[in-house]
Amino acid sequence: MAVTTRSLTLPAALLILVLFPLFGSSFYVGLLTRILILAIFAMSLDLLIGYTGLVSFGHAAFFGIGGYALAIAFQDATTIHLWQALPLSLAAALAALVVGWISIRTSGIYFIMITLAFGQMFFYYFFESPRYGGDDGIFLFFKPVLMIGTESILNLENENTFYYFALGCLVTGYLLLAMILRAPFGKVITAIKANEHRVRALGYSINRYKLVSFVIAGTLAGLAGFLEGAHSGYVNPSYMSWHSSGIAIAIAIVVLGGMGTLYGPIVGAFIVVLLQDFLPSLTEHWQLLFGGIVISVALFLPRGATSLLPRILSRRQTTRPDSPPPEDGPREPADG
């Protein structure tokens, strides 16, 4: 049942996204690009919190590092070659390797806090460092291009091209994660989330799995940050702050959309960005509304907004026995 829902909904959604630039205005294409980028970031966070059980409050740092790597390397450049620039998001992988290696020694609340500490340290480093523009950040005046010889194949200066590039990154990321989660590796990390101690006793060296998961997520976050930096032509440390746009919102996106599913964070990104775009037009005190919505979802839709979809679609088949209450958000295994 869930399979049919997913197998229909996903391609349909993808089709709409692919066709969108043909109809949407350039502003909305830009807005959607932002959403896609945020969705990549949220998805990477979900790999940690929804699948591996590592609640990282420092994840936004890797997003920021992805952007900064691009900005620092091409600060004064007049053309940014994509094939030179893209590998820079690996800077985030490196940072994730170091931070992860240290952090996974702790667990639970302490893990949350040690990652927060690293996040804050990165934030302050960039905020106060005179080298990288401090709190002013760094501007980029060009967008990456992909050239073969002198022929430009992919020029991200074009809004629609950028959009498709971001969409491509999202889809690739999605497929990659979906594959990983079905593979033996995915089985291990989901088990780690469920009962770390037992996994260890079964003979897995859990720290390695956690670390690899942390690095994969960090890399993907770095890619998202890279895209954001390239898209807006501007990076600044507030991307890394835990509160203003960074981690708290990202967690909201993941949980609102549906933690422990790959499409949840994507839907969540749409919901959150569109709400933030729309609500302010209703009232000056729109955060009241936004907060209210977030609270309602947290209380009444514990599996996130995407859990509504199958419920609506399955109304016809009312005989299906409900699975037990979702107290701890039990997940569908990656493959049934």
Add this chain to the structure above:
Amino acid sequence: GGQARVKVGILLPYTGTYAKLGTNIRDAMKLRFAEAGNKLGGREIEFVDIDSEAKPAKAQQLTDKLIRKENVDFLVGPVHSVVGMAMVKMARGKGPITVIPNAGADQLTGVLCAPNVFRTSFSSYQMGFPGGPAVLDDGHKRVVLMYWNYGFGKQVAAAFKKSFLPAGGTIVKEIPTPFPKVDFQAYLTELAALKPDAVYTFYAGGGAVKFVKDFAAAGLKKSIKLYGAGFLTEGLGAAQGDAAEGVRTILHYADTLDNPANHRFRKAFKDATGARADVYAVQGYDAGELILRGMAAVKGDTGARAEMIRAMESAEIDSPRGKLRFSKSHNPIHDIYLREVVQGENRVVRVAARDQDDPATGCSNA
């Protein structure tokens, strides 16, 4: 008439630490428009008002919305420098005519300057440079610099040194403190041990209140004279109380400025909003005036962009702050006052710098 309405996009913070600034700027600008009959060059006005939340990360998205979705003719904002840079980067050149009513980063009328970008407030430079002579003229030679360690604070400090050192002053020590932290106790002890003649500071808002109070509570007022960029005491009288008495600051405005424009403005603002006018309101008010001038010059024809810009950059405004003109880089040229808090009021001691300009480093405006 049958003409379409002029769209004025406003991007100001209405939530968070800067909310007060945002509302005052907006209210004063709307007051100016109202005084002019709510018409720009004969056309009705439509406002598109967006809360910037003072969040740099959102600045581009919101600016984008005003420019590409709403197609505004004028863009007014923001308060926060970093938001300003993200905004100006998008608007400069082909974007709408942009008026910055507060953000002070030097770059906005420096490297990022553009024909269509104006500022009615100040540059950080103007908050530091006139401070040097002011402190020296009061007879203080050995000075400690204390400021929040972020873009704006650093620029103010650098500008201060630029005038202070050549004129024979000594910087005993520079103490940048983490932004936006407000625990100053350790630094004050250090300050006490350094025993300078005076301290020149940059703090604003809650941090300014805390700093002034802690400074007084540590008993330092007796031996060290406290100076700062105007925001140290601006609009904070009630919160700071006695602690602020005697603190001297420089700013391009003072509530008690004795000129007709100021008296008129303060009363009108009070009547319209019920709130006391402050420097931010003045900047908003002047932003309104500047837009009015431009639109008047082209009689509402927003297509005549070059002409409008020419009119705006040559505008001479009789502002509540005194005379206001614009430099080539579209930064204000205005008097900077040395003020002292007396009985909770920022009273003008003297003019610290006449027609203070800004070097506009890196600006390519012809």
Add this chain to the structure above:
Amino acid sequence: MADTILRTDHLSKSFGGLVAASNVSLDFERGQVHAVIGPNGAGKTTLINLLSGDLQPDDGSILFNGKHITHLPPDRISQLGIGRSYQKTNIFNEFSCYENCWVAAQSRLKTSMRFFRPASRLKTVRERAEKALELCGLSRRCDTRAAAMSYGEQRQLEIGMMLATEPELLLLDEPLAGMGSEESRRVIELLRRLAENHTLILIEHDMDAVFAIAEKLTVMVNGRVLETGTVEQIRNSRAVQDVYLGEEEADG
């Protein structure tokens, strides 16, 4: 000369001032069922924890198949072929029975750092998991969420998971606790069968079971080994009756 699979040498562990295991030197012979009994708090679980790497000894050493495994982490020890079940049920509550065993079975792959092939295609793992389920008697409950099973069934699953790792040496910490008589009988039967080609170290308070399947017994008291011997010897030992069995059990 008996073939020793596991040997502990002056193994000691204390918690603060409390000595939970003190100078434990034991030989476990290959293919034998060796039960460790003793009053509550005697240090039996502590001993198992030391053997499985869940606890690090303060002193002494452990040899498995002649190799030092002292201070190895639990995952390495498991990989060497030592499996354990826990006294306090320790399973993946939100997984189905089958998935529980699957994860256990998969641990025997050379590495699970495999990212590309769907796990479900791994035939060996599947077979191993299914066999484990069958052995522990939960085939029927294959798709039931572990948390939705009764306590006794969870205990069975606990054993099933251990079996799925195909260990050579089994450390069983009260496998029968919480099982009804029928399940107990079935598990005893299972253990007997496993004993044919495995080595078992069994902790159990159910004396009927212990006497039924154990070939050798060690009695621990206050962290020390009180006596080691055959079932007959232990059963008739005065000291053991005093500290552990009481009268009735000894003659029943």
Add this chain to the structure above:
Amino acid sequence: MTRPAEVPILEAEELHTYYGASHILHGISLSIRTGETLSLMGRNGMGKTTLLRSLLGLTPPRRGTVKVHGRDMTGAPPQKIVRRGIAFVPEDRGIFPNLTVRENLVMAARPGPTGRRDWDLTRILDTFPRLAERTSNMGNHLSGGEQQMLTVGRALMTNPDLLILDEATEGLAPLIRKEIWSVVRTIKQSGIAVVIVDKDIKSLLKLADRNIIISKGRIVYEGDSADLAAKPEIHTRYLGV
């Protein structure tokens, strides 16, 4: 007994309990009289624990009524039901790992509903000397058996009229198990009613006044120990012995 023996301590009628959609108890009725010892038997997964949890309101039944001392308590929160004189030893023990042994005991202390204070810290520690040696251990730093003693002790600290033991002797050494049985006997003699789930049928039969066997959420047998002892076919059929 001063109370009229007619009013049972606990009375359940037609209990139907579900976990989500799965129907576990199918109309169970039973009553426990003052001072009575009742054993509850059945194979794994037949619903014994569920029945106990339903009686206590921990897993409220969807249909049926529960009365305590004659008062209808259906749907009341567990603490209300328990406060009328019931103590519960759950099968997973429910030790508080972050409290010391002493604290685990003291936090539960309370006089019985009639103000009786038969059990206090001293008496518990006398009964379980092993615990007395461990009073400042944290709850999770106890051996399995010690934890078991602690749960029984903690239940007694509430001076109940009715003590419910769900597999209370699980994981106990034979000597201690005997110890517990003799404690239960003492409890029984002091007029406290006891409901026991245990797999040690021999001991149960010796102790219980009445036995109930549950299979698939239904009561399939009820009778006194002599009767049950005389019916080996029931044993094989429902208990697997």
Add this chain to the structure above:
Amino acid sequence: MELSFYLVQLLNAIQYGFLLFLVASGLTLLFGIMGIINLAHGSFYMIGAYLAYGLTEMTGSLWLGILLGLPIALLVGYLVERFAISFLYKRDHLYQVLLTFALILIFNELQQILWGTDVHGVAIPAPLAGSIPLTENQSYPVYRLFISAVCIAIAGGMSWVIQKTRLGMMIRAGASNREMVQALGIDVNRLFALVFSLGVALAAFAGMLAAPVDSVYPGMGENVLIISFVVVVIGGTGSIKGAFIGAMLIGLVSTFGKVLLPEMASIMAYALMALILLWRPQGLFGRAH
């Protein structure tokens, strides 16, 4: 610099430590003891400060303001617990993160609607307004010393209630196993509502006491939020002694950090936390599982 300078800095450090503990005390209860990840802690602190401001303006006395403000804070806490938090005890921590994050947004807006966006100050009550001379040109405000005294009282009181009283035992028990506490006849719902309200009141109380030294402004809560978490985590959750020592350590490290390693001042507390967690992954006085 001479010795007296370092002595005064030591005094600053200790005093800052006290202040930090005071500010974090509410979180110590809600996060440390009850295990709720309460991101709205800063908001409760802010509410306290604004209550102190508003009620002092009204009554003319900070003491009266506090007296009137505490019941209001208790009520706020009670309502938040009843209508939101109480649904989440059995859920994953992330829902608490989400919910309390939303509370930040809501309280910020409410603060703005109720009190506007000005920066306010609260006068130090007259008897405590003086200062004591320390060095030739620096003196020490009496009110800060008073705050230190209050902080010690709170630390002692909390530690006594949590460690020594049955109420404290029940709270700790409830944090680890709600159902069992219920099965022992204790009304967990009421207990938790009570404790949560107390935690909120404590956070607000800190805001009230700090209002005269801090100032009262929008967004002030965000400045204390993270550092409060750092305090609790360094000490190890569940331990009041730990939180106290954690606060002292941060006081010391950040005060002397500011003097000796000024470039690192902003990351000092985080670096300290990371180091401590590396050395003891469960905090200084936390218990490993």
